[in-house]
Structure formats: structure tokens, C-alpha cells
Amino acid sequence: MSTITTPDGTTIFYKDWGPRDGQPVVFHHGWPLSSDDWDAQLLFFLARGYRVLAHDRRGHGRSTQTATGHDMDTYAADVTALTDALDLQHAFHIGHSTGGGEVARYVARAKPGRVGKAVLVGAVPPVMVKKESNPGGIPIEVFDGFRASLAANRAQFYLELASGPFYGFNRPDAQISQGLIDRWCWQGMMGAANAHYECIKAWSETDFTEDLKKIDVPVLIAHGDDDQVVPIEDSALLTTKLVKNNELKVYKGYPHGMLSTHPDVLNPDILAFLQG
Template sequence: MPYITTPDGTEIYYTELGEGRPVIFSHGWPLSSDAWQKELKLFADAGYRAIAHDRRGHGRSARTYRGNDMDTYVADLASLAEQLDLQDILLVGHSTGGGEVVRYAATRGAGRVSKVATAGAVPPIMLQSAANPEGTPLEVFDGIRAGVLNDRSQFYKDLAETFFGFNHQPEKRSQGLVDDFQRQGMMAGLNAAYDCVKVFSETDFTKDLEALDVPILIAHGDDDQIVPIAAAAEKAITLVSQGTLKVYEGASHGIWGDYQVALDDDILAFFAE
């Protein structure tokens, strides 16, 4: 299996398909590059070199005790791009991965990154505060941490119901998606999964969005129960200089079904512009 080794000695797994202009996919919590398997094929078939990595502590990457923070995640992504000698990069990030690619493009990607696309992304900031009343209360994230710590196997199964919106669309429920969400979640080290809750909920990406100097497609489902659109995409679009907001009616946080088909088509069209 292909790995790169970061400057601090951490092994980061990645997978790739195809040849051509590079597209890097960054996954959400608590998943892995496996979440992008369909996109890897679709984008490779469309003539791109499609690459997805497992964030440190997740999937097949090394389970580290330290370094589970956004700046280190971004440094790992930078190491991947540098070691694979990638240029003219197109970035795609979902949820936590959306924050990762935005910060990388804004702080480490000058001269390498051409466009960014995010879906259900966490920027600007998820946590509720006086300055961000639309955000999610701290107690919700404390509950996620408790679920991960005490019975993560069952917690991931339960979380999948709202992640994919099956509680709102029970007739479309897929046991396979639930099982795969749990499988990928269990691949993540407990320590990394626990620490990452703070990362995706409390990291402030406001300055990153303001500094972004490449075009960005901000995609979001209007029935996203994990990262509500009012605190995320609707705010993020006001902070970027070259942004396009695309809202998907009835779409959940998880990328699947008709939403996945439409999103993939829209990202391919955006990258081809």
C-alpha cells in the first residue's frame, strides 16, 4: 500500500487512480479515503489523477497520540502534495476535510492550488457563541465525545442515521451505508477520533476563507443535520472573494444517492471551467 512519511515520522496512507491533472479528496470525520471510492473512479475516468488520503489517526494512516489538530492535518496534506510533486491541484473536501483543504489552499497552497470545492464543510466555525449564535452548542460536541469514548461502535451506527438523513427519509435507508460508516469509524483510533471532535467544532476558518485567492465551489445540503447550512455555507460564501454557493434541496450531510450524483457532476463541471 502507498504511504508518504511526514517530517515528524508519521505514515500517511493514500490511494490514487488515473493520470492527468491532480485532484485531492479530503474526507470527513470519522471516515477515511474509502468514503471517496466512487469519486476516485469517476474523476479518473474523466481524465484526472484522483488521490485520496487517510488523515493521521484515521483509516490506514498511523495512529498518533499527538498531532490531532488542524494545522498538523494541513501540514500532512502539504507533505503529500510535495512528495508526490503535485502542481495545478484541484481540492475537494467534505465536512472536516472541507476545513482542511480551505486552510491548506489559504496558507500552504500558493502556486500549487488552482480551485477548491467543499461539501457540507465546517468553515467558518461550528461552535455556537455570542458571535456565532447559529452554531451548534458545546453540549452537542460533548455528547459526541462521550459516545466515542464509551461505546463508539454503537455510537457510529446511531450517528449514521442523521449523517445520511435516514431519520428524515426512512424509505431510502441503506443498511449498507450505515454498516460502512461504522466500519470506517472503527478504523480510526479512538484517541484521534476523540480529539478531532474539538478540531472540527472549534477551529475558526474565518481568516482562511478571507485569504483564499482561488475560486471555490461551496456545496451544502439544506437538510444537513450535522453541519447546519446557516452556520456554515451561508456564512462562508460571504467571506470568500471568488465563491459560488450551491444548495442541494433535501440533501443530508453524508454524500450519497441523488445528492452524490448531482454533486459529482457539479464539481466536474466547476473544475472544467
């Protein structure tokens, strides 16, 4: 099992497949999942000669269940520790949902030469919560409800998310995959309840506006227009106004978990952007 140890003693689990001299592609998972959520992408890019890497965020998957550090600054610092330990140069960083926020913060602060391109898929930036500077955001009461549901019965809460809005399985014409639902739930339950509870604040309240303005590498912004978890109007469409060099791809009718429901469409599109 491959791991690195961060400066505060946290063990971060990661996958590192493919040729060591291949172009590195680093995948950043969403809440409350793990690197296993990237199976379809890891295999796709591995088959095309890339060096593919994915880590479990602290408190998630097989990484240390820490008492502290469940915030975007620490998440980005953990990515820095990983990329420094592996000396990744001109890597492509792809983040989904919360992982998209992690990518935005990391890329904005990365050392010169570390990042080549970035991809944000169904990503939480610029900021999700409703406030004076973000009137179109989601009321804080919604996220308070997430925390209450997690604390009351985490397993049931996760089952309802995976069975419903995450993959769009609550839509009348949805083709439901029990396998995806089960995979989502067991990934979630592998992690720590405290980390997942505190991470809700990290992905809902962190403001990435200044991070997005600082990014100077090419960025693909991919979002489904039926994303019920991170609505496109208050995320991708605003992010395009802040990132200097970006390409926006909107997927009609696609849900938040479109990387898993439509990998046959997303994977080639991401590949084309990275190769362009």
C-alpha cells in the first residue's frame, strides 16, 4: 500500500499506476468518497499510457482518521506534500465536486512547474453557501440539515443521497445502477464521521474566488445542467468569469455524479482537453 506522511504526521494513501516517465494525471475525489470513485477514469487514462494517481483525502478512505485538518487549506497542503514527495512535474489535476475545490486551492498555490492543466468537474467553486456576496447560493440551513442527518444516521443519509440526487436516480427516466449506489455508500462508510461532518463546512462555505483568479494554467470546467447537488448557475457559470484561461462544457441533463453515469462521454472529452 502506497502512502506518504504529511508534516503533521497524517498518513495519506494514494494509488500510483502506470509508467513513471508518463504524463502524470492526479485525481481528487469528492465528499465523502475516496480514490476508488475514480475507477473508470484511472483505467481509461492508464490504458492510454498516462501515469495515473489518486489519493484518499485525510479522514476519507484509507488515510488517517485525524481529529483536525478538515479544511481546504490543509487538504491543499496534503496535496503539496504528495506532489513534492513524488516530484510530479507539469501534472494534470482533475477534481470532482469537493475535489474541484481542492484542485482550485492547490493549483493557485502550487510551486512553478508543478501543474500543467486542471479540470473541474461538477466542482464547488466559487462558493456554495448563500451570503451577501453570493445571493444565488444555497441557504446555510440546507448544509445544517446535512450535518444533522449525518450525525443522526450517517448510513441512511448516504444511502438516500446516492439513491437520489447524486446520480440523478430520482429523475423519472433515470437508469438506476444499484452497483453505483452500493459503491458510493461503502466508500462513504470507510471514512470517519468527524471528518465528513467537518468537511461539509469546507465544501459549502469556502470561498475560492481569489484562488480562481490566480490560476494561470488552462482549465476545463465541466458541469451537468441537471446537477442537483452543485447547481451549475452558482458554480461553473460563475467560475468561467474568474478563471483566465478556461473552456466550459455543459452536459445537458447530466447529474452531479456524471463521471460515473457517463464515463463514455466524459473520459474522451477530458482526454481531448488534456491533449489539446
